[in-house]
Amino acid sequence: MSTNNPDKPEETTRVPVLRPGYTFGSITDKIAAIALGRKTPIGWLIGFSLSFGVAMMLFYSIGVLLLKGIGIWGNNNPVGWAFDIINFVWWIGIGHAGTLISAILLLFRQQWRTSINRFAEAMTLFAVACAGVYPALHTGRPWLDYWLFPYPNTMGIWPNFRSPLIWDVFAVSTYATVSALFWFVGLVPDLATLRDRAKNRTAKIIYGMLALGWRGSARHWHRYETAYLLLAGLSTPLVLSVHTVVSFDFAVGIVPGWHATIFPPYFVAGAIYAGFAMVLTISIPLRKFYNLQDFITMRHIRNMAKIMLATGLIVAYGYMMEAFMAWYSGNEYERFMIYNRMTGPYWWSYWSLILCNVITPQFLWARKVRHSTTALFLISLVVGVGMWLERFVIIVVSLHRDFLPSSWAMYAPTRYDWMMFIGTLGLFSALMFLFIRFLPVISIFEMRTLLPESKVKEEA
């Protein structure tokens, strides 16, 4: 693949992306064993059952919602969007880090991506699945959701393409499709490895069908690599566009607190921020329990911490600009919006958000913190909470007091709101557990290319 970049800063060159001493065979065996192992680890069983149980809360609330309607949520007038859209934006943002790790870092020839891209992409897919639940359900009659798509119908009408909500339909469905394809294409050669190594006949047949008959032919590899690179090139602008469109859902409206031109870059940065926090939250325990420290090295962890710091600073810049421009605009509604955020009934959410998203990541300036997995794990959890609060502040706090004081109201989530949110957390981790058990968590064929003996020597 790429040539080794000789100019790495000192801090990062000290720890390699792969611990020396591995061979083609041992890398293959170690990673494949996680998926092919006959005995399911007891920890996995407990973790999976727990997540699956929590996911049941989601399915139960969906059942109730289908029977009774969205009145079971706390949404009201004027807070017409609340947990549904908060959670949608939160989940979709988390998904973005996966695509970015895969695509952008591939384009920048950053080899450290190799060991984390696979599960980061899986994370993307599962996060998008969790995100998709909300817009699908919040329509009230989800069985009519296909009305969102432009198809010739007996009513003779079409969706309104001037609305950001229809842009969202296009953006999110394209994103889900392309992420799934990107992930699957990346998996094909590894599925062939699992097919060739599986002892169990059923496993052999299933992996064999999924591998599409991949045989590692040189001609195939050539086109495969081109396709993969092109997909990376396409995914990069796509992932930026998705959160941009999500930000348009708010920004093209005129509600104070929503209508801000900075929303697109600031939402994208926030998405990457939350996403990398989630990758850290997952990879720190994962590498410990499955002994993957040789593959997911401290260098990965540190690089992700740096990206979190950078994106966290962009998000902080966004908060600063919102507050300054609200004052500078001289517009009384804009000024009231920011005043209400800071001192209104939801003041606690704004200041917790500043604490989680602006103050906490400043610890990442310290090398010592970036070297401690415990500290990073805690910070990444705090950032995850902070990014959720950010959407709460933007959505609920902007809506609950807008232009007309007579229509102000307070919002409180119901138990169904909470059950659905916690349920998606369960669904997400249950899917992650399944993925870890049945598919290679690390791209095996790309890890092979990291070995020194993989490079052929050019003879003159």
Place this chain on the structure above:
Amino acid sequence: MAKRPEIYGVVAEFEDPNELLKATRAAYEAGYRRIEAYTPYPIEEVSEAVSPHRNRLPLIVLIGGIIGGLAGYALQYYTQVIDYPMNIGGRPFHSWPAFIVPTFETTILGAALSAVFGMLALNGLPRPHHPIFNTPRFELASRNRFFLSIEASDKKFDREQTKEFLASFAPRDVSEVDW
């Protein structure tokens, strides 16, 4: 159609990518054309040695993207301007700034679908069975072994000579592979 040869071909098995590359280049120089290398990971030089041809995939992706974009914009233009024009907040029927967003998405979708399905089509996949799988120990091609096959349908193919030719590169093993 030409008569099918008795066997699929002759396959040599290597442990080192450099030996595979050397043998592949030599085979091409010796005039063999129906050759194929099988490796556990992509090796640019080997792909180059097997078939030094241009790759049509970028063109397919470009065309796919253009079709996706045009179709996306046309859909919006047709539905919002021609078929059912509606005044929405006083915005023009042809609201091109708004239409750019879905057009962008359909462009990416068209290009991505062409990349994946174009690659599969050019590679002739999915194809669950292939004679090369009859090679002994071929399951290691997805682990740590490197294989070079010369098919019997090659004009220059001769069962014994070709075997000797491959054996001259000191592979781990040379075997005849049945259909």
Place this chain on the structure above:
Amino acid sequence: MMDAAYTAPPELDRLQQRALLVGVVALGLTVAGAFLNREQFFRSYLLAYVYWIGISLGCFAILMIQHLATGAWGIVIRRLLESATRTFPLGLVLFVPIALALFGGHLYIWTDANFVAHDAILQDKAKYLNVPFFLGRTALYFFIWFVIAYFLNKWSRQQDEASDPKEMKRKMQDLSGPSLVLLGGTMTFASIDWVMSLDPHWTSTIFGILFMGGQALSAMAFIITMIVFLANFKPMKEVIAGRHLNDLGKLMLAFVMLWAYFAFSQFLIIWSGNLPEEIPWYLNRLSGAWKLLAGAIILFHFILPFFLLLPRKANRNPRLLVTVALLIIVMRYVDLYWLVGPQVSHEVGGKMNAAFHFSWMDIAAPVGVGGIWLWYFLTQLKKLPLLPINEPQLEGALGEGAGHH
């Protein structure tokens, strides 16, 4: 290896002399213009000033980014970037006419007491938009930029002789992170003060980012032009290789796309919102001849460079790369002209002057300021070797370029 001193080629002297000559003549004409039409002079001068200080600041940001990102592309252009950051003293001197405009009540409508007396919002905003605070802020921006640029340049110079170049490198890296944050903050407020406040009622939260994106793009185009020029002569002839240009070209493409993304985001949000306090800003810029200019910006500031830079081969062709870079250098100016042109002005009684107007000073001023700037930049460039000779990663950065041995 070859000439290890990497001294500047004599061709730079010729360029420098010409730049000075052109600069002095054009600036002289512009100053003469000040006596013919003062309002126009200040407007054209602001445009020229913002354009060229933007290149210094763009280089400043790229310098810090390359310290943090560390790639071969960054090492070969580092001395160019550093020289651009040493032009800040000139930038401060050139700010004097703008300060004069403030005291004379020119250029910025909020400096006109009569006008503000009839505008409640501007009276309220006077807490921020007043002359002493404006000048104080500009002084603060320059102070911060001076300090950072001073240390980055000092350590880079010391690195050339240092016995432990790695220590200097670490110092520069450690400073670059926080400095980038400071630069982002100061640059945002500078763009609000210098440009956005020309229309004191209009606001856009993305403006600072859009402005910085434009600066990074101008700076990248300038650096590519310079490096391709230098690659014609020894010693850089042996140094600059396809892969360096490839990386620089890709970065320029990325900046083109980012700029377009920011610009389109701002436009779409304001267009969709259609609010009376925001949309006039675009309505004025999309009326009459301004509309043609807007079309030209879409075409030549985004679409054409995008498609020229997209093919992989394009970035290894120095002639094509330099053509695109020059196109961008021109289009950056057109974009700023479009941004600054239709503004609230005294000429029409404090209303929006949306009529298209173009003066010879709009050409003379940027050429004049640019000539002086380039002359000063080259003076700085010649002071040090063209490459950081003691940089630990220099060899790796040159490795493939100078032929692999």
